[in-house]
């Protein structure tokens with residue numbers, strides 16, 4: 001039987017012509033030559049080579065070793081490049097030229113597709129925020145008084161954002177033993193409460209100048225794409241260090257980013273209204289008259305291959321457009337490569353929680369896997385986030401997975 005062309009996709013392939021996510025790859029014969037690729041089915045188009053063959057005006061942007069130059073070019077260029085890619089991959093006239101530029105995905109090494117500038121993590125799920133509040137602060141209110149007035153966030157560590165597949169070394173740090181004395185006496189050692197957080201990240205393309213707050217509608221012009229993110233969290237380090245300035249070393253040791261960035265335009269059919277809000281936000285955050293700011297992304301979390309949760313991104317209280325408006329309302333500028341993450345995605349139901357902290361209620365109720373139980377992650381555990389969104393004509397838009405496995409603490 002003749003081999004199927006990589007350009008002929010099975011019906012309903014989640015990485016079809018309406019998706020076209022971007023990544024950066026190397027091949028085994030040129031392991032230092034990073035190239036921009038576009039995922040199509042089970043193959044990856046060498047986008048720089050395709051642009052050169054087609055004498056595209058965007059050959060230089062697509063011939064770069066990261067997505068940053070393309071991201072900086074702005075929305076009209078993103079749209080023009082997307083139209084070219086779709087033409088190269090679907091128009092029979094280009095078949096002969098494009099087929100040899102398709103690499104089987106399994107033969108490639110994938111790299112961090114962007115140079116991360118600043119990294120910010122929000123806290124936008126009401127379900128997650130109130131569960132975390134009850135677990136970390138059982139004597140206080142579940143939500144802090146500011147929570148429904150602004151998207152709460154903190155600045156993370158851009159330099160430790162890692163591509164999917166990178167090993168996660170169990171971090172060392174200060175922790176307070178559970179039966180602790182007064183005054184508290186911390187101990188030092190490998191974290192015993194290592195956790196994942198299922199999140200969605202938004203990648204800034206076009207920069208914005210200092211002292212220029214962006215309106216909610218600025219989201220489209222500045223955000224290049226969307227991808228899954230795992231904000232690994234050491235709960236024992238976090239709970240001892242976080243007052244009063246927020247998360248620090250309990251989260252900065254590693255954050256995993258998917259190798260594929262889904263263009264914002266690929267998620268046009270996944271836009272959805274956020275949940276009803278019971279507090280009217282200040283005017284710069286008021287999206288009641290704006291286009292629907294949510295995204296219907298169906299996330300799945302697997303530990304060692306077993307699904308443990310299905311967090312619905314549509315349940316997020318604060319939207320990415322509100323987060324971007326809030327990020328810049330004080331005059332802070334945006335740089336190409338800034339990443340802002342949604343915060344842990346948790347839904348209202350017990351099988352929709354986005355981290356072990358919630359799934360095990362702070363370690364109190366172990367999670368049952370088919371062959372074992374977990375409170376927090378053990379060495380060797382692998383955590384994988386996948387997601388899909390509704391695309392045109394009932395076809396799913398697949399998001400690139402983000403995976404990572406825990407390796408023992410350094411001795």
Ligand SMILES: O=C(O)/C=C/C(=O)CC(=O)CC(=O)O
Nearest residue numbers: 122123124132133197343344
């Ligand atoms: O409630 C807290 O003190 C902290 C909660 C978190 O760890 C969440 C955080 O990183 C933000 C998020 O992912 O929603």
Ligand SMILES: [Ca+2]
Nearest residue numbers: 121197231344
């Ligand atoms: Ca987080």
Ligand SMILES: [Mg+2]
Nearest residue numbers: 231232251254
């Ligand atoms: Mg982290």
